[in-house]
Amino acid sequence: MYGEDDDAFDAAVREFLAGGVARGERLLCVGERVIESLDGGIAPLGDTDALIADGALSTLTLAEAYEATGTFTPEAQFAFYDEATRTAIADGYRGLRVVADVGGLAVDPGTRDVLIRWEHLADEYMAQGSGMSAMCTYHRGIPQAALAAATSVHPLVHAPEAPPPFQVFFDDDRVALVGSVDTFGADRLARVLASSPVSGDRAVLDLGRLEFVDVAGSRVIAHWAQDLDRRSLPLEVRGASPLLRRMWQVLGLGDVAAVRFAA
Amino acid sequence: MTAVLQEPVPGFEHEALFYRSDEDFLDGLLPFVREGLEQDETVVAALPRNRLELLRDALGDDASAVDLRDMAEVGRNPAAIIAVWDRLLREQTAAGRRLRGVGEPAFVGRREAEFAECRLHELLLNTAFDGGPSWRLLCPYDEVHLPRAVVRGALHTHPLAGTTAGRRTSPDYSPGEVAELFGAELPRPTDAVLRGIYGAADVPATRRTVAQYARTIGLPEEKVEVLALAASELATNSVRHGGGTGTVAMWATPGAAIVEFSDSGQVDDPLTGRRMPTLEQEGGRGVYLVNQLCDLVQLRSADRGTTIRVTTWR
Numbered sequence: 063m064y065g066e067d068d069d070a071f072d073a074a075v076r077e078f079l080a081g082g083v084a085r086g087e088r089l090l091c092v093g094e095r096v097i098e099s100l101d102g103g104i105a106p107l108g109d110t111d112a113l114i115a116d117g118a119l120s121t122l123t124l125a126e127a128y129e130a131t132g133t134f135t136p137e138a139q140f141a142f143y144d145e146a147t148r149t150a151i152a153d154g155y156r157g158l159r160v161v162a163d164v165g166g167l168a169v170d171p172g173t174r175d176v177l178i179r180w181e182h183l184a185d186e187y188m189a190q191g192s193g194m195s196a197m198c199t200y201h202r203g204i205p206q207a208a209l210a211a212a213t214s215v216h217p218l219v220h221a222p223e224a225p226p227p228f229q230v231f232f233d234d235d236r237v238a239l240v241g242s243v244d245t246f247g248a249d250r251l252a253r254v255l256a257s258s259p260v261s262g263d264r265a266v267l268d269l270g271r272l273e274f275v276d277v278a279g280s281r282v283i284a285h286w287a288q289d290l291d292r293r294s295l296p297l298e299v300r301g302a303s304p305l306l307r308r309m310w311q312v313l314g315l316g317d318v319a320a321v322r323f324a325a
Numbered sequence: 326m327t328a329v330l331q332e333p334v335p336g337f338e339h340e341a342l343f344y345r346s347d348e349d350f351l352d353g354l355l356p357f358v359r360e361g362l363e364q365d366e367t368v369v370a371a372l373p374r375n376r377l378e379l380l381r382d383a384l385g386d387d388a389s390a391v392d393l394r395d396m397a398e399v400g401r402n403p404a405a406i407i408a409v410w411d412r413l414l415r416e417q418t419a420a421g422r423r424l425r426g427v428g429e430p431a432f433v434g435r436r437e438a439e440f441a442e443c444r445l446h447e448l449l450l451n452t453a454f455d456g457g458p459s460w461r462l463l464c465p466y467d468e469v470h471l472p473r474a475v476v477r478g479a480l481h482t483h484p485l486a487g488t489t490a491g492r493r494t495s496p497d498y499s500p501g502e503v504a505e506l507f508g509a510e511l512p513r514p515t516d517a518v519l520r521g522i523y524g525a526a527d528v529p530a531t532r533r534t535v536a537q538y539a540r541t542i543g544l545p546e547e548k549v550e551v552l553a554l555a556a557s558e559l560a561t562n563s564v565r566h567g568g569g570t571g572t573v574a575m576w577a578t579p580g581a582a583i584v585e586f587s588d589s590g591q592v593d594d595p596l597t598g599r600r601m602p603t604l605e606q607e608g609g610r611g612v613y614l615v616n617q618l619c620d621l622v623q624l625r626s627a628d629r630g631t632t633i634r635v636t637t638w639r
Binding site for chain 2: 227245274
């Protein structure tokens with residue numbers, strides 16, 4: 063989520079994209095606000111014009127991306143991204159990394175439900191190791207109901223009919239984990255955390271609204287801390303419950319990587 | 326490094342000490358503790374509080390050299406005790422020191438279900454430490470005040486047994502009883518039981534159901550959360566390793582809330598959940614965590630299936 067003129071948003075987008083460049087992925091930016099992020103500054107992404115000239119980065123306005131083929135349907139979206147991912151891999155890239163501003167679709171009641179269905183589909187597609195990864199952005203200004211509905215699929219659920227067990231929000235300089243994480247969602251959490259944009263000199267994970275986490279979920283957090291540590295980024299965990307901290311100690315997770323627990 | 330030992334101890338020496346009075350207790354214990362200190366060993370004594378005080382007073386200035394722990398805490402759940410000794414042994418072995426322990430898990434005043442777990446625990450100590458680094462563990466038993474079956478049981482679980490009059494090998498020592506005790510059925514509940522079946526999609530529902538039950542019978546929120554976590558881990562084990570489904574049973578007695586998980590899988594290693602898993606080891610953490618967090622955990626497994634009974638005192 064982002065607000066007006068949010069430097070943190072620009073930084074998060076560029077960070078996410080730079081991760082794709084480092085992995086040899088083709089980049090695709092969808093939506094005007096996302097495209098603007100590319101103008102704000104270069105680091106750590108490198109020369110965006112050169113990337114565009116090389117075919118390593120392309121941009122689409124929302125209209126171009128979602129409306130060009132007529133109505134917005136999950137099937138059309140799927141076909142579009144599947145084709146784009148396959149082309150990227152055929153062109154020698156390791157995959158396709160997408161940043162899409164979909165907030166406008168969430169506002170429109172006509173497209174909101176379709177958007178949610180599409181995002182379920184997209185998540186399954188990404189989870190299957192298709193080579194595509196994506197960060198979807200929502201503007202803070204959109205109505206709460208629309209936001210709740212749309213964000214409930216981030217990072218998405220197992221079955222479309224079930225309530226989402228957990229959600230991850232990338233917000234300013236922190237990552238917030240909300241809901242319940244158990245063994246069956248642990249792999250998904252690992253993927254979301256691995257692709258979460260972290261910049262600056264440390265990472266912050268906010269667990270203040272986490273209702274439940276089991277051993278597998280705790281280990282995912284510890285291993286994320288380990289990955290961050292290898293990038294010299296210390297992890298600060300905020301709002302952890304006394305039980306999580308006890309579990310951390312009992313399982314010796316502090317030996318995986320040092321984590322600073324804060325209120 | 327420590328001085329060369331005059332009389333090297335071969336392997337793990339696990340000895341029961343039967344005492345009939347406070348004086349008897351000290352007569353048996355003090356020479357054992359003092360010998361350890363003289364040989365520059367790390368001496369750890371886990372005893373019920375009244376025994377700790379007795380030993381501390383008798384040791385005088387030497388008390389500060391002994392690591393004294395409250396057995397009612399470290400051994401609240403007997404299935405959590407082996408992890409304590411295991412950790413101490415690894416630490417001391419790594420530091421080049423020998424470990425000497427005193428442990429009284431079966432102390433006067435414990436409940437029947439706890440004594441049953443103490444017996445299995447005492448027997449599994451041999452399984453866990455035989456063949457490993459050399460160390461000694463002395464286990465005091467109050468011959469006068471403990472139930473007779475508990476005292477007799479100690480002769481079955483300790484290869485060595487002694488009184489202040491001397492020590493000898495125990496003729497009743499029966500390491501083979503592990504399979505029998507670990508495979509035994511737990512006593513059936515006599516109170517009304519709520520029962521439910523769970524499958525792969527029901528782990529969150531199982532967790533919430535157990536939490537709701539725990540709240541309904543008035544457990545404090547902290548214990549409710551622990552039970553929800555235990556439910557999640559144990560139901561997950563059934564789904565992953567226990568045939569895909571399981572049964573949860575819940576009942577209350579005047580003194581306890583019991584939540585029990587059963588499935589058709591079989592746990593081959595009776596030490597499952599009793600030692601801290603290594604950092605990269607896959608699995609084995611759920612039962613370990615439950616052992617560490619809950620009041621009493623009873624794991625039983627045979628070819629008919631596996632049952633884990635979690636008791637919370639109230």
